[in-house]
Amino acid sequence: MSNSIAVIKIGGNVIDDNVKLTAFLQDFSKLKGPKILVHGGGKKSSQFSKEIGLTPTMHQGRRITDAATLDVVTMVYAGLINKNIVAQLQSLGCNALGMSGADGNAIQSVKRNHPEIDFGFVGDVEKVNTDFIQTQLSQGITPVFCAITHNKKGQLLNTNADTIASEVAASLSNAFEVVLHYCFEKKGVLQSVEDDDSVIPFIDTTSYKTLLDSGIIADGMLPKLKNCFDALNKGVQSVNIGLPAMINNASYPRTQIKL
Amino acid sequence: MSNSIAVIKIGGNVIDDNVKLTAFLQDFSKLKGPKILVHGGGKKSSQFSKEIGLTPTMHQGRRITDAATLDVVTMVYAGLINKNIVAQLQSLGCNALGMSGADGNAIQSVKRNHPEIDFGFVGDVEKVNTDFIQTQLSQGITPVFCAITHNKKGQLLNTNADTIASEVAASLSNAFEVVLHYCFEKKGVLQSVEDDDSVIPFIDTTSYKTLLDSGIIADGMLPKLKNCFDALNKGVQSVNIGLPAMINNASYPRTQIKL
Numbered sequence: 001m002s003n004s005i006a007v008i009k010i011g012g013n014v015i016d017d018n019v020k021l022t023a024f025l026q027d028f029s030k031l032k033g034p035k036i037l038v039h040g041g042g043k044k045s046s047q048f049s050k051e052i053g054l055t056p057t058m059h060q061g062r063r064i065t066d067a068a069t070l071d072v073v074t075m076v077y078a079g080l081i082n083k084n085i086v087a088q089l090q091s092l093g094c095n096a097l098g099m100s101g102a103d104g105n106a107i108q109s110v111k112r113n114h115p116e117i118d119f120g121f122v123g124d125v126e127k128v129n130t131d132f133i134q135t136q137l138s139q140g141i142t143p144v145f146c147a148i149t150h151n152k153k154g155q156l157l158n159t160n161a162d163t164i165a166s167e168v169a170a171s172l173s174n175a176f177e178v179v180l181h182y183c184f185e186k187k188g189v190l191q192s193v194e195d196d197d198s199v200i201p202f203i204d205t206t207s208y209k210t211l212l213d214s215g216i217i218a219d220g221m222l223p224k225l226k227n228c229f230d231a232l233n234k235g236v237q238s239v240n241i242g243l244p245a246m247i248n249n250a251s252y253p254r255t256q257i258k259l
Numbered sequence: 260m261s262n263s264i265a266v267i268k269i270g271g272n273v274i275d276d277n278v279k280l281t282a283f284l285q286d287f288s289k290l291k292g293p294k295i296l297v298h299g300g301g302k303k304s305s306q307f308s309k310e311i312g313l314t315p316t317m318h319q320g321r322r323i324t325d326a327a328t329l330d331v332v333t334m335v336y337a338g339l340i341n342k343n344i345v346a347q348l349q350s351l352g353c354n355a356l357g358m359s360g361a362d363g364n365a366i367q368s369v370k371r372n373h374p375e376i377d378f379g380f381v382g383d384v385e386k387v388n389t390d391f392i393q394t395q396l397s398q399g400i401t402p403v404f405c406a407i408t409h410n411k412k413g414q415l416l417n418t419n420a421d422t423i424a425s426e427v428a429a430s431l432s433n434a435f436e437v438v439l440h441y442c443f444e445k446k447g448v449l450q451s452v453e454d455d456d457s458v459i460p461f462i463d464t465t466s467y468k469t470l471l472d473s474g475i476i477a478d479g480m481l482p483k484l485k486n487c488f489d490a491l492n493k494g495v496q497s498v499n500i501g502l503p504a505m506i507n508n509a510s511y512p513r514t515q516i517k518l
Contacts, residue, residue, distance in 0.1 A: 048334075051311040071339055075307075079338020080330055083407060083415055087361040091413035097362045102346040104356045104400060135398055141363060148342060154350035156342055 004177040005034045005137070006247065009165035012042035013185040014244055015081055024183070024244040025085065029092035031248055034137045034176070036168060037096075037144045039085060040161035045069075045076040057120070065120040065158040073158050074100075077146040086144055096142045101125075101149030102156060104132045107164060109149040109157050123149045123157025125164060128171035166227040170234035178236045182224060183244040188255030189221060197253075199242075204258040205229070228257040263436040264396070265294045265506065268424035271301035272444040273503055274340055283442070283503040284344065288351035290507055293396045293435070295427060296355075296403045298344060299420035304335040316379070324379040324417040332417050333359075336405040345403055355401045360384075360408030361415060363391045366423060368408040368416050382408045382416025384423060387430035425486040429493035437495045441483060442503040447514030448480060456512075458501075463517040464488070487516040 008028065014020050028037060049056065049072050057064040065073070082098040089096035101107025101123075109123030136143055145168065147161040162182065169180040188199035189211075203211065208225065211217040217225055228239045240246060242254035267287065273279050287296060308315070308331050316323040324332065341357040348355035360366025360382075368382030395402055404427065406420040421441065428439040447458035448470075462470065467484065470476040476484055487498045499505060501513030 048311065052307070053310070074342050075334035075338040077338070078342045079334040079336070083333050083337045083359050083361055086359070087409040087415050088413045090361055090364050090409060090411055095364060097358070099356070099362075100342050100345070102342055102349055102355075102357070105349050105354060139394055150346040150349060152349055154347045156346050 003034070003175075004179060005036065005172055006031055006179050006181065007036045007038065007165055007169040007172070008181045008183060008247055009038040009040070009161060010183045010244065011040040011161065014183060015039060015042035016044070020244070021085075022088065025088050025092060027244065027248050029089055029094040035142055036133070036137075037085070037089075037142065038147075038161055038165040038168065039077075039081060039144070040147055041073060041077050041081065044080065045073045048072050048076060059117050059119075062117055062119065064118070065122050067121065070121040070156060070158055074148055074156055078148050082144060082146045089142065089144070094142050095140050096144045097136060098144045098146070100146055100156070101159065101164070104136075105129050105150075105152065106132055106143075107145070107149045107159070107167070108152050109159055111151060111155065111157060121155070121157050123151065123159045125149065125159060125167040128167050130171040130175070133168070133172065134175060160223070162224055162227045166231040166234075166236075169231050169236045169239075173235035173237065177238075179238045180228075180231050180236050180240070181247050182228065182239070182241045183247065184224075184241065186243070187253040188242045189217065189225075191216060199253045200255050201253075202256050202258060225257070229259075232257065232259050262434075263292060263438060264431055265290055265292070265438050265440065266297065266424055266428040266431070267294065267440045267442060267506055268297040268299070268420060269442045269503065270299040270420065273442060274298060274301035275303070279503070280344075281347065284347050284351060286503065286507050288348055288353040294401055295392070295396075296344070296348075296401065297406075297420055297424040297427065298336075298340060298403070299406055300332060300336050300340065303339065304332050307331055307335055318376050321376055321378070323377070324381050326380065329380040329415060329417055333407055333415055337407050341403060341405045348401065348403070353401050354399050355403045356395060357403045357405070359405055359415070360418065360423070363395075364388050364409075364411065365391055365402075366404070366408045366418070366426070367411050368418055370410060370414070370416060380414070380416050382410065382418045384408065384418060384426040387426050389430040389434070392427070392431065393434060419482070421483055421486045425490040425493075425495075428490050428495045432494035432496065436497075438497045439487075439490050439495050439499070440506050441487065441498070441500045442506065443483075443500065445502070446512040447501045448476065448484070450475060458512045459514050460512075461515050461517060484516070488518075491516065491518045
């Protein structure tokens with residue numbers, strides 16, 4: 001396979017900071033070849049929820065997406081954040097098309113059915129419409145996905161953006177050599193949380209177990225690394241975790257995840 | 260030309276009423292052949308603006324889209340309303356793709372430059388990306404446009420949905436026989452506002468002048484009819500005003516606008 005594609009996920013640390021977001025979008029728009037952006041939500045949905053008097057619904061310490069919260073995240077993720085990113089990318093000459101998973105039936109999910117906790121309107125990705133995404137890419141379109149999907153029965157569902165990135169990357173790995181970048185607020189997975197420069201350059205299946213056992217990978221890094229290994233196991237060729245600056249600077253620090 | 264397309268605009272009377280919206284979307288999804296939906300905003304953006312404590316900005320009696328209001332309409336139109344419509348259409352077997360004018364650079368507009376009133380972030384349509392829309396249609400996609408466009412310089416702009424429908428319809432009139440339906444809360448343009456059944460079946464350029472002079476066409480009908488005649492003058496083959504039920508029932512009352 002000679003054709004490669006970059007799938008890049010950004011989160012709140014970029015989305016909530018206009019200067020960082022603009023710098024990232026400039027870097028992203030300069031990437032050659034086909035590319036896909038997946039964005040999380042950031043703090044704006046919590047801010048709006050508070051402003052309209054919504055109290056976060058928690059159950060056993062986990063946040064629940066009730067109907068009112070689903071409306072807010074749909075507004076903020078698919079509306080405010082997605083369309084502002086698309087407009088900025090268009091101004092930079094990148095032909096972006098913003099989408100939820102409902103659009104073009106791009107990402108179908110199933111409402112989470114947890115034995116103990118009712119998470120509300122939360123969806124787990126069931127299938128990605130690879131043909132639709134490939135057709136858009138073949139026309140020079142850059143898909144920009146927000147973290148909202150649907151169940152094909154008329155219900156929108158709040159969905160983890162890291163998982164969307166992993167599943168979209170995996171769905172394209174038959175047709176492309178896929179590089180998946182998880183951008184976050186650190187230079188990579190750290191050996192010591194107190195030392196920003198203690199980046200672990202490579203993690204493979206073996207060292208992953210050691211890092212888990214030693215507690216070095218914990219908390220928020222657990223689901224992120226699960227998404228990385230899921231992508232690799234489903235055929236994604238390369239997965240990196242690090243700062244947004246890594247995406248078009250091959251010598252920039254990062255943690256490379258391997259099988 | 261043998262291929263025809265329907266461009267249908269719905270407004271607040273449908274959007275704000277879940278029963279009416281579902282009935283409309285069922286009718287819409289049953290329409291054969293290529294079709295495009297354009298939706299306005301309804302009351303939700305005003306409700307949400309109030310909830311977050313925004314005071315409508317007025318200037319000489321006209322509503323101004325300041326930055327905070329633009330954020331709200333982007334959230335409500337491009338997020339909440341657009342994505343719920345798309346999810347419902349997908350559940351009905353219609354392969355909808357929701358878009359603002361920024362997506363795929365579908366609709367580029369210019370910030371309104373009024374000699375007396377600064378309308379804020381309001382855009383007047385400058386050009387429609389016909390190639391992009393036709394490519395989507397050729398793949399069986401049903402574009403669903405909200406009333407947000409962009410200026411290709413990174414700025415989103417609040418844009419009249421009737422005008423978007425008129426301009427999108429006009430842009431396709433070289434390639435298709437275009438039927439443009441403006442759905443609203445009446446069976447058509449009324450001879451007497453007090454008699455819902457006094458529908459004027461046909462309006463052409465000549466009778467339009469008479470109706471204007473007599474004051475029968477006034478207020479909100481003025482810009483709507485301007486958009487109708489703009490569409491016809493730019494090549495749209497057929498324009499109708501009436502209830503949503505007219506779209507797939509040829510014998511249903513309506514006002515047909517002609518040159």
